[in-house]
Amino acid sequence: MRVLTNQLPEGFEDLLPFVPQWVFSTERERNAFRVQQPMRDLKAFYDATLPRLDDIATHLDRYPLDAMPRAAANLLELALMSMEVAPAIEYYNSPDVPNSVEFEKFEILSAPLRYQVVD
Amino acid sequence: MCAARTIDLVTEARLNAERYPHLGTGPVSTQPFISEEFLKLECEHIFAKMWLMVGRTDQVPNKGDYFTKAVECLNKRVIIARGKDGEVRAFHNVCRHRGTHVAEGAGNCKYFTCRFHGWVYDTNGDIKQIPDESQFHNLDKSTLNLRQVHCSIWKGFIFINFAEQPRESLTEQLAETGEKLADFPFESMRVAGRWGATLKANWKLFQDAFQEGYHVQTVHAGTIGKYYTGQRNPNCRPYHLDLYERNRGLSFSFNPEFEPHPSELFAIRTGQSLSQGSEGLKQEVPGINPDADPYYSFDINGIFPNWLLDTSIGFFFIHEFWPLDAITTRWEAQLYFVPPQSASQLMSQAQSIALLRDAFREDIATSEGSQAGMLSGTLDTIDFADTEITCRHQYYAVMKMIEEALAPHA
Numbered sequence: 001m002r003v004l005t006n007q008l009p010e011g012f013e014d015l016l017p018f019v020p021q022w023v024f025s026t027e028r029e030r031n032a033f034r035v036q037q038p039m040r041d042l043k044a045f046y047d048a049t050l051p052r053l054d055d056i057a058t059h060l061d062r063y064p065l066d067a068m069p070r071a072a073a074n075l076l077e078l079a080l081m082s083m084e085v086a087p088a089i090e091y092y093n094s095p096d097v098p099n100s101v102e103f104e105k106f107e108i109l110s111a112p113l114r115y116q117v118v119d
Numbered sequence: 120m121c122a123a124r125t126i127d128l129v130t131e132a133r134l135n136a137e138r139y140p141h142l143g144t145g146p147v148s149t150q151p152f153i154s155e156e157f158l159k160l161e162c163e164h165i166f167a168k169m170w171l172m173v174g175r176t177d178q179v180p181n182k183g184d185y186f187t188k189a190v191e192c193l194n195k196r197v198i199i200a201r202g203k204d205g206e207v208r209a210f211h212n213v214c215r216h217r218g219t220h221v222a223e224g225a226g227n228c229k230y231f232t233c234r235f236h237g238w239v240y241d242t243n244g245d246i247k248q249i250p251d252e253s254q255f256h257n258l259d260k261s262t263l264n265l266r267q268v269h270c271s272i273w274k275g276f277i278f279i280n281f282a283e284q285p286r287e288s289l290t291e292q293l294a295e296t297g298e299k300l301a302d303f304p305f306e307s308m309r310v311a312g313r314w315g316a317t318l319k320a321n322w323k324l325f326q327d328a329f330q331e332g333y334h335v336q337t338v339h340a341g342t343i344g345k346y347y348t349g350q351r352n353p354n355c356r357p358y359h360l361d362l363y364e365r366n367r368g369l370s371f372s373f374n375p376e377f378e379p380h381p382s383e384l385f386a387i388r389t390g391q392s393l394s395q396g397s398e399g400l401k402q403e404v405p406g407i408n409p410d411a412d413p414y415y416s417f418d419i420n421g422i423f424p425n426w427l428l429d430t431s432i433g434f435f436f437i438h439e440f441w442p443l444d445a446i447t448t449r450w451e452a453q454l455y456f457v458p459p460q461s462a463s464q465l466m467s468q469a470q471s472i473a474l475l476r477d478a479f480r481e482d483i484a485t486s487e488g489s490q491a492g493m494l495s496g497t498l499d500t501i502d503f504a505d506t507e508i509t510c511r512h513q514y515y516a517v518m519k520m521i522e523e524a525l526a527p528h529a
Contacts, residue, residue, distance in 0.1 A: 027312065027472060053385045053466065060462030068462070076462050083469035086382030087477055092341040099341060100480035101316065101487075108476070109313035109451070114459050 007071035008078075009059060015052065015078060018045060023077045028108040030084040035096040035103060039088075046089045049082035065115040073117040128352040133505035139362050142508065142515050146500035149493045151517065152321040158445040161517060162192045164524035165424050170271065170278040170289045172426045172439065174199055176207060177275060177309060178225070183242050186225035187212055190281075191449070192442045197268055198222045198231070199277055202243035209270035209279045210244045215263040231265070240265050273297060274305045296366040296420050296428075302405035303430055308455040311434075312472040314479060315451040320486035322425060322442040323517065324493075325450055327510040328482050329438050330421055332357055332371055338485060342478045346394045347416070349374030356506050357419075359409045365423035365516040367509050370407075372414035382470050390459070390467025391433050393475055404432050421509060423516055433457055436475070446490055452479060 008016055022045060024030045034042065049056075056079045063072050088095055096103060127134070136144050151157045173188045178199075185200035196212035198221070212220045214233040221231040221240060230247060231240045239248035244265035252258065269280040271289040278289050290297060318325065328334065332355035336348045347355045357369035379387065379395060386392035407430050408415040417431035427438040434456045441449040454475055459465040492498065503511040 027469075027476075031473075031476075050381050050385075053382075054388070057385075057389050057463035057466060060466075063462065065459065065462060065465065072462075076465070079462075079466045080469045083382055083386075083466060084473045086380070086470060087342065087474050090380035090382060091474075091477075094341075097341060097477040097480045099338075099484060100477065101318070101484040105316055105318065106480055106483075107315040109315055111310050111313045111453075114311075114465055115462070 008075050009069075009071045011059070012052070012056070012075055015048060015075070018048070018078060019074055022081050023074050024081065025077060025113065026108075026110065027084070028110070030081050031108055033081075034084055034088060037095055039093065039095060042085050042088055042095060046082065046085050049078060050086070053079060053082060067118045068115050070117055070119050073115065076115065128356050128358060135360060135362075135505045135508040139508065139512070142362070142511050144505075146502050147511065147514050148500055149498055151514070152324050152490070152493050153445060155445045158192065158442055160521045160525075161424075161442070164521050165517065166190070166192055166281075166442075168280075168282050168286055169424055170269075170280045170285065170292050171424075172276050172278050172422070172437075173197070173209075174277050175275050175310075176201075176272060176277060179207060181227060183227045183229055184225075185222060185228065185231075185242065187220075187222050190441065192444075193281060195268075195281060196220055197279060198265070199270070199279075200231075200242050200244075203229075203241060204243055206243075207270065207272060207277060208244060209268040209277070210265040211268060213266065214238050215246065215265065216249075221265070274300065274303070276305075293422065294366060295361070295363045296368060296422055299368065300406040300420065300428070300430065303407065303435075304404070305435065305455075307457055308435060309458045310453050311456040311468055312454040312476060313451070314453075314476055315449070316483055317443065317447065317449050318483060318487055319446055320448055320490040321446055321493075322440045322448040323513060324489055325448045325483070325486045326421075326425065326427065326438070326440045326513065327507075328486055329427055330367075330369070330419055330509045330513070331507045332369075333504060333506050334482075334485070338481050339478055342474060342481060343394060346373055346377045347371060349376045351375060351414070354506065358412050360508070361409070362508070362512045365520075367421040367512055368409070368418060369421075369509055370409055370412070370418045371416045372412050373416040375414050386467040386470040388467075389463040391471075392467070393431075393434070393471035407431060419509075421513065423513075434471070446494065448486075450483065 060072055060076055092098055178186050179201040182201055182203050182205055185198055188197050198210045198212045201207050212222055214221050216238050219233050219235040221233045237250045241247050246260055246263045269285055271278050273289055335355035336344050358372050359370040361368045383392045383394050387395045407418050417429055420428040425440045429436045436454040439451045456468050
């Protein structure tokens with residue numbers, strides 16, 4: 001069972017306010033969280049994370065995907081959440097997609113994670 | 120095979136009907152979208168006879184790996200297993216004793232064991248053990264292996280066929296589409312996103328939502344509409360289209376005036392984005408972009424009866440449409456990417472996963488509404504535009520197979 005910690009790698013202290021609340025390991029959890037947040041919180045998260053994506057990518061690419069340290073995995077999952085939140089800000093200005101099939105009728109099925117955490 | 124030809128994306132000429140006059144241009148009846156009797160005909164003469172795509176070999180990479188699949192409209196339950204000899208087979212998921220299923224879900228095992236009386240089969244389907252066997256009368260164990268279903272593999276896609284003797288081989292069924300995609304690098308890609316829904320909509324109506332571009336400027340106004348529509352192509356017409364006997368292919372370009380958003384620019388910098396077009400992705404990929412359009416985005420390959428295989432550069436996605444009854448369909452979609460080699464590539468792919476999924480949420484929103492309208496009896500017929508000829512083609516292919524099956528033999 002995954003235990004959340006509030007760690008992030010050194011240099012990313014500015015993102016600590018989003019940990020662990022915005023950190024999830026699956027697309028299903030990220031999407032369910034996104035659609036429940038008010039737009040101002042999504043916007044705050046987007047504004048905080050988008051300008052940091054290049055730094056995050058540079059930092060995380062030092063680790064092999066099959067052996068991510070816990071703090072790096074938290075940072076990766078924050079970045080994945082940033083990509084989940086992005087269309088809500090950039091495209092439809094709404095937590096969930098307007099004029100779409102009801103959230104409850106749509107299933108996000110499990111897909112294999114492409115990284116592994118080493119503690 | 121019809122010669123490829125570029126379509127003028129704003130012409131008022133109805134070019135597709137000229138190329139395919141046998142499909143007609145008139146309205147089509149709504150009955151095949153609402154009638155249980157018609158679905159029975161489709162099941163008997165199409166689903167029970169055609170090769171049906173049920174999964175990929177990468178779902179069963181190792182000996183003993185298996186997954187199960189239900190084909191509800193035929194009352195069939197199957198197991199797809201990689202046997203202890205390494206071969207992929209399909210079996211009826213039916214114990215030879217009293218019919219109970221012997222496997223559930225997916226996993227890896229050495230044996231399938233019926234939970235009723237404990238009959239045991241190996242992963243090749245061979246009966247291995249019958250508890251208290253002496254109490255059976257005249258049991259010939261050599262005839263009690265799991266019943267096999269015809270199974271054939273193309274480019275890693277596993278197809279099954281419930282006919283006693285399939286009317287044609289899988290290669291014959293895939294025909295021009297199989298040849299077109301013979302060298303597409305499916306094997307290099309792995310699943311990155313999987314989605315599903317069970318909705319009140321006929322399977323053809325549901326599938327039609329994903330095989331024309333006419334809906335894009337309205338349905339996707341909130342998401343990818345502007346990526347696909349603009350001055351060059353205001354109504355998201357396909358720039359290339361080929362209709363074969365039952366299969367079909369169509370190709371879409373993106374709007375050259377589209378300006379990517381910040382998350383898309385990041386995805387492009389670190390990997391690729393679904394909404395970036397082919398610029399910067401100039402790899403030679405065989406089997407796509409038939410007219411070498413510089414603004415190429417993706418192809419839809421409609422593979423009869425119930426499968427869409429959408430190919431592009433660096434990714435592909437698939438849709439399966441399984442009728443549960445005349446007005447209920449199980450839809451499942453999967454997005455495949457070249458597996459990420461780095462965290463930044465994984466981040467890049469997450470952008471496309473979220474956007475494509477949300478566009479699918481829009482796509483399937485219209486199906487239940489269409490179905491309700493048809494069920495209301497208000498419309499006896501519907502019209503397909505020339506740019507929706509793929510929907511007409513599917514309808515035609517269904518009707519033709521049923522008519523041929525019902526025609527008195529000379």
